[in-house]
Amino acid sequence: xxxxxxxxxxRLAGRQARPASAGDRGPAREDAARLVAPAWGWRSASCGxxxxxxxxxxxxxxxxxxxxxxxxxxxxxxxVAGTPVGRHQLWGEVVCLDPIAWLRAxxxxxxxxxxxxxxxxxxxxxxxxLVTGAVATGVTALILGDTKPDYARLTEHxxxxxxxxxxxMDRINPLDxxxxxxxxxxxxxxxxxxxRWEVRSRRLSLLMxxxxxxxxxxxxxxxxxxxxxAIDLLDDRLAxxxxxxxxxxxxxIEQGPDVLRSAARASSQHEYLDRVGGLVFTxxxxxxxxxxxxxxGPTSRPIDLLAPxxxxxxxxxxxxxxxxxxxxxxxxxxxxxxxxxxxxxxxDLRVARRxxxxxxMEAVASPVCGFCMNxxxxxxxx
Amino acid sequence: MLAxxxxxxxxxxxxxxxxxxxxxxxxxxxxxxxxxxxRVSLQFRPFPAVSAAEEAAGAGVCLMxxxxxxxxxxxxEIARAVAWTEAxxxxxxxxxRRMSYSQAAGFAATLPCGICPAxxxxxxxx
Numbered sequence: 001x002x003x004x005x006x007x008x009x010x011r012l013a014g015r016q017a018r019p020a021s022a023g024d025r026g027p028a029r030e031d032a033a034r035l036v037a038p039a040w041g042w043r044s045a046s047c048g049x050x051x052x053x054x055x056x057x058x059x060x061x062x063x064x065x066x067x068x069x070x071x072x073x074x075x076x077x078x079x080v081a082g083t084p085v086g087r088h089q090l091w092g093e094v095v096c097l098d099p100i101a102w103l104r105a106x107x108x109x110x111x112x113x114x115x116x117x118x119x120x121x122x123x124x125x126x127x128x129x130l131v132t133g134a135v136a137t138g139v140t141a142l143i144l145g146d147t148k149p150d151y152a153r154l155t156e157h158x159x160x161x162x163x164x165x166x167x168x169m170d171r172i173n174p175l176d177x178x179x180x181x182x183x184x185x186x187x188x189x190x191x192x193x194x195x196r197w198e199v200r201s202r203r204l205s206l207l208m209x210x211x212x213x214x215x216x217x218x219x220x221x222x223x224x225x226x227x228x229x230a231i232d233l234l235d236d237r238l239a240x241x242x243x244x245x246x247x248x249x250x251x252x253i254e255q256g257p258d259v260l261r262s263a264a265r266a267s268s269q270h271e272y273l274d275r276v277g278g279l280v281f282t283x284x285x286x287x288x289x290x291x292x293x294x295x296x297g298p299t300s301r302p303i304d305l306l307a308p309x310x311x312x313x314x315x316x317x318x319x320x321x322x323x324x325x326x327x328x329x330x331x332x333x334x335x336x337x338x339x340x341x342x343x344x345x346x347x348d349l350r351v352a353r354r355x356x357x358x359x360x361m362e363a364v365a366s367p368v369c370g371f372c373m374n375x376x377x378x379x380x381x382x
Numbered sequence: 383m384l385a386x387x388x389x390x391x392x393x394x395x396x397x398x399x400x401x402x403x404x405x406x407x408x409x410x411x412x413x414x415x416x417x418x419x420x421r422v423s424l425q426f427r428p429f430p431a432v433s434a435a436e437e438a439a440g441a442g443v444c445l446m447x448x449x450x451x452x453x454x455x456x457x458x459e460i461a462r463a464v465a466w467t468e469a470x471x472x473x474x475x476x477x478x479r480r481m482s483y484s485q486a487a488g489f490a491a492t493l494p495c496g497i498c499p500a501x502x503x504x505x506x507x508x
Binding site for chain 1: 396398404407409410413414417419424426429484486490499500502503
């Protein structure tokens with residue numbers, strides 16, 4: 001009905017736009033009158049004319065009485081912002097949920113979300129629905145660490161990218177800055193320096209987390225200093241040709257060049273080996289132990305920045321034990337947040353469109369059985 | 383392209399206002415959201431000045447009418463939606479009458495676009 005009416009008014013508008021001479025005022029006024037519909041609608045087929053309007057019963061009342069039928073006694077319905085997820089438990093009306101849509105509508109001040117439930121009650125089904133709805137509204141979903149895998153089929157259905165981490169499959173290099181490195185190459189000045197430090201601290205903290213994980217004890221301060229200096233040294237040597245790998249770090253620490261020896265405050269080769277001996281074995285274990293073949297090479301399949309969904313499937317890793325699973329999650333999260341930050345940095349440079357990200361993170365097999373869903377606009381706000 | 387189901391609206395006007403003394407929340411049951419999308423509109427037409435005693439005391443006089451439209455996603459659910467809406471109106475002490483042959487006007491009256499059937503009925507074209 002609306003479409004037809006619109007088409008008709010367009011036709012009429014076209015007719016009115018006809019060049020009119022000065023003496024042509026009569027028909028022009030008639031046309032103008034036709035642009036405003038009569039009370040019951042235009043008297044023509046398919047114009048939405050009312051067939052009949054019956055007079056409703058009207059009650060005469062003074063405003064003292066009429067206010068008794070107060071219309072604002074019920075809350076308004078649930079807001080229609082976001083993806084329809086089900087019906088209201090009390091009223092039965094449709095309920096919509098989408099953290100980013102809620103944030104934009106001003107319903108929440110923080111788009112973080114936590115889904116908690118007993119096994120088999122539909123946590124991941126709900127999250128899958130939210131992901132589908134978010135992707136439909138232009139949000140990029142990052143499934144950071146899918147342990148089942150729950151999201152592989154959905155990701156493929158949405159033409160997204162599935163990265164399968166595991167031995168003999170895709171690898172993640174914990175020292176790979178990912179798209180942040182790409183952003184860095186396009187930047188200059190103080191912004192680039194700030195980002196470079198950010199990248200360095202991210203890589204270092206991720207590498208230390210992995211080391212702590214395989215050692216099952218803390219990394220000492222001396223070891224941290226040596227690790228940091230080794231990464232800087234490798235960056236200088238490789239000069240951006242490729243990202244250093246854990247094996248490179250191991251090699252350079254074993255070689256013990258002067259820079260590292262002075263960083264370790266060691267006066268002799270013997271003293272240096274004494275300081276880094278534990279670290280060498282820890283790094284070696286990362287490359288050859290139970291984690292071998294997953295984190296010790298270059299990233300085999302980089303995240304596609306243009307994909308609507310990226311799912312990192314770590315289910316194969318999970319079969320190999322909790323330690324490997326935790327390590328895979330750490331790397332996946334670090335890599336995923338690197339992607340969101342890189343996208344924000346590239347958008348600041350106006351080389352890419354700014355896009356909101358929705359990150360889905362799963363809690364490690366914990367007694368809570370939870371899904372942690374951190375939904376973010378890119379955290380970098382420069 | 384998203385295929386929307388053929389929705390079907392049903393519209394009512396009130397037939398009888400509450401006959402007994404009511405409290406201010408009497409309309410709550412009718413207005414509260416429910417399983418079917420529903421709109422309720424109360425229309426007040428202020429009367430031109432009449433010399434009523436109450437008006438002299440500062441009150442205005444008006445004509446009031448009430449319209450309800452419920453929308454269902456397909457014809458299967460009409461009966462249930464109609465029963466639900468009429469029951470909700472009953473809880474609010476209001477009797478509804480379906481706007482026979484005037485469904486289009488009733489539907490428009492519950493949209494926020496200023497359609498007043500009481501006024502339109504008087505302007506029936508000849």
